[in-house]
Amino acid sequence: MLKKSLRNTILINVGAFILFAMLEISGSWLFKDQYDSASAFYLWQLSFAVVIMVVIWINHFILIPIFYDKRRYFLYGILLIGSMFLGAYLKIYKSPSVVGFYKMFFYLIYTTGTGMAAFFLRRNMLIQSENAEKEKLQKEMELNYLKEQVNPHFLFNSLNSIYSLSRQKSPETPEVVMQLSELMRYQLESSKKDSVLLKEELEFLENYLLLEEKRLSKRCKVEFLIEGALMGLRISPMLLIPFVENALKHGAQSTNEESTIDISAAVKNNTLHFSVVNSKPSTVVESERKGLGLENVKRRLNLLYPNAHELEIEDKEKEYRVNLAIDLTV
Incomplete structure (x- = not known):
């Protein structure tokens, strides 16, 4: 049961990463000519997807289990915001821009919030399924x-x-x-x-x-x-x-x-x-x-x-x- 749950979690997250990367590439396709080369365009979009997913994974697998689930909400909020700030900074590190930083930060808020909603929805469904099986x-x-x-x-x-x-x-x-x-x-x-x-x-x-x-x-x-x-x-x-x-x-x-x-x-x-x-x-x-x-x-x-x-x-x-x-x- 544990192995099956772990396998499903890995598959869902890998699938989410691939889907997110494809959405980013397709959404920015019209602007690919602004990049020096096609490889630069793909590398940028891939790195963008990596930053987003890493922040989401840190939240799901570290912050929520260690802090949120133990009702350490204040510390959880500080660390979550900090991880998003760090993610936004790393993304614009090579070409610093205040506007770019805030765009990235608010985009991280949106994607992390969406990811949290999906995470809690799936977790509640699993809990309900387990409770129904126990009953x-x-x-x-x-x-x-x-x-x-x-x-x-x-x-x-x-x-x-x-x-x-x-x-x-x-x-x-x-x-x-x-x-x-x-x-x-x-x-x-x-x-x-x-x-x-x-x-x-x-x-x-x-x-x-x-x-x-x-x-x-x-x-x-x-x-x-x-x-x-x-x-x-x-x-x-x-x-x-x-x-x-x-x-x-x-x-x-x-x-x-x-x-x-x-x-x-x-x-x-x-x-x-x-x-x-x-x-x-x-x-x-x-x-x-x-x-x-x-x-x-x-x-x-x-x-x-x-x-x-x-x-x-x-x-x-x-x-x-x-x-x-x-x-x-x-």
């Missing part, structure tokens, strides 16, 4: 961390289902183990991707609910409604499962009473409207586990769909409701 890397690291949190969280809940069935000595336990293996396969494969088909993600939710229904027997009535055209739409993987897990945890799993969970996923104008409503029991079996799912998914939504989602959570006396809208075109 991108930080975002990717955080998203990977959040994804990794979902994996054991989901596995823990699924193993609880199998444990419950095994304690009941249910003949469906082997089948449930196979279903869980399919769910885990999808979960592991999808976690490596940035997005998956919405259709596949909703099928995953359906299969997970089927597994949970077997464990909960007839204590929980689940309704899952899907509406709209899903074809081609994609969503970040494992983004919706925490809402379903939360509904189970604070509904059917926390009581022996009958409970209900109503889930709907509707697509309108490429926007997913996802809703989960679960009944709340009158008596709750306290869990020692503290859920991370909702906080995790809130953070992921903010990172993945900034200004492109709306999340509303209502915790009422008899029901818990989640309404999520995501613009899937983002």
